[in-house]
Amino acid sequence: MDSLINAAARALAAGDPLGALNRIALRDDPPALALRGIAMAQLDDLPRARALLRAAARAFGPREAVARARCTVAEAEIALVSRDLAGPAAGKDGALDAAATLLAARGDAANAGHARYLAARRLLLIGRLDEAARRLDAIDPVALPPASRAGLELVAAGIAMRRLQAEAARTALARAATAADRAGIPALVAEVQAAARAFAAPAARLVSAAGDRPLLTLAEVEALLATDALVVDACRHAVRGGGRVVALGRRPVLFALARVLAEAWPGDASREALLARAFHAKAADESHRARLRVEIGRLRAALRGLSGLSATKRGFVLQPQDGVAVAVLAPPVEETHAALLACLADGEAWSSSALALALGNSQRKVQRALEALAAEGKVQAVGGGRARRWTATPLPGFPTALLLPGAPLHG
Template sequence: MEAAVEVPAELGAMAARALAAGDALGALRVTGPFGGPHALALRGIALAQMGAYAEARAALERAALAFAAAGAERARARASAALGEIALAQRELGEAQRQLVEAGDALERAGDLTNAAWARLGAARAALLEGRVAEAERALAAAEATVTGDAPVFTRAALALARAELHARLVRASSARRAAEQAAAWARASGHPQLIAETERFLRAHDEPVARVVRGGREELARLADVEALVAAEGRVVVDSLRRRVIDGGAVRADLARRPVLFAMLEALARAHPAAVASVDLARAAFGVRTINESHRPRLRVEVGRLRAALGGAGVVRALGNAYRWELGGGVELVLLAPLDPGNAGAICALLADGAAWSAPAIGAALCKSTRTVQRALSALVLARAVEVSGSGPSRRYARPRAALSIASQMLLLGLALPG
């Protein structure tokens, strides 16, 4: 039976140091004989670092309740932040966002600025994974504003790496590299192997192809810096399939991230440009069907009208009898920016590249796809051994085998062990 004795302060500090060094087993050995809330919290963090999320949640929830009953608000907020980080690691992004924002505010009120920054960093990552870039930028700015001048170098490295990831998502190649190089320098100064590996992985990925550029019937690979130059040019309309938007002269004219039917039509029109697309082919692209019936024709006319309104002046979609053509002004070049791997399978593999395990509904939400569509693609990927599956029912998760190490599910948990 577990003792209800609290872990002594010196042993708690020893367990915290073990967690900060990535030695989860060492922390478990130290806290094993004790059953108070601090021991439970440390044990929960260690279990989470090892990927035993169900057991970690149970320990941290018990610790949070005990801290709340004792009026220990700072400790309760730390436990709540760890629970939010577990939700983030399991890609329960909405729950993670809510918990981490609340925990960050509570930690700041309690004077724990370092861990408030960690919680807000986690909230930023949750928003970024769901494609809510503006919200991620606000959360990251709040995290950076919370950090004091004497913050541990590990904290600064993690924040700089998150800033690099954000700039990469915003297609700001130069600023992404600068932030990543600063993160790498601070990571080396911290001596933490996981953070060093992650910053180095980011810098390698920065110089690798991230997309395919399709124009004039030709395709070529493009790095992030190439994409940045492409979308910034005047006299060019870019259909960005990675983020489902239209960019005209460097400005976003249409954001169709949450309107998959409209973007499917636009992508078909862009691939055919300057030629027209037959109505039946456009309907197949829009509605994801093989056979067109009479109900699809009026639906297509409605969706084309919506697409015209959404384009915001970036050309016009013109009806030509039984076909449609996207017409642009004279001298305007049209370029399609496509994922490295086409189709749903390629998008899923790109999303799973961070090494974390995702549920099918979470993948669908991030890619604006139905859960059924995602499950069909996942089944094919599992058969091809490109994706591994674990758990069953609501706990079923998918991940890339032997994916590159990511500290995304480790950072906040490590941060909880830091003083302050």
């Protein structure tokens, strides 16, 4: 490569896209096109960046497989930033893995490791934590430049936070901060600082019959779940206790009943309260009461081994095994479409298909939820058709998706 290409590449590595463009803005040879694409990505002009990278990949000759693979990696990173998680550009079709394998075979360990980190980052965004962790374990961090090392540690911190492992998340964030400082890229330093603020922010609140208690940090949530308490987790729609987890995310009526009963414990919950919360019944009739008896029987079967469930004169009461305490863990801010708003609270523009993939819901269900939130002025659409993206202003006190995600959409 000539001296201008080398100088532009060094400027991009240092986070100086304008300096890179000053050297290659008027050139249209393949290396210059690729570097211009990366520069435009750093300047947040993602459509132009993607077009330049694709033009560069087409222009590289058949003997320049390494250059084409690097274009594939750069385009995958743009796809992740633009939340195009379902498309082939993000690596869904195996192109990113193929590029990583080729780069590693040709001796480009740094870009091969970066490609594998991007694959792990995509898996984190769509909630496939175990697979993301396996991808990270296969990466040698020593081979990565400081900027990629910081990104890798952010993914490690995200996995730890979603798994409620506070100490592991804190350690990964400290390593990410060190790597970002070494890289000397202000945008990367700011990203690490934002992740650290998310980690320190309230992750949940404890609800009881006496009312809400102070907000809990991630470490305090982890400590609560490590106790013998029976925890009704409204962040992940599950009941936890004794090392067991009863997932009720796809059984919303049962979870609503469990939460009302837990909030009333050690007292009983009235039939009227159970009907109002679980069935939204304003005026209960005999059919509602019959359905309540059926659903209570199903809940009793689901919680067998964790808690008993007995009838009282006015309703029902939880009787946890071995007399352990009962706690309700709820998000700091509760919204009808909390999980959707948690994803959008990261400040990025998401497509409805990416949101559906991340939340494990159908795209049509996500679109209905977005339309409802747009009508309330909580989200807004940018663009149209397949290019439409959704954004939202972060709600005060709203938890990041890295902390306690997974609550299903309603409706």
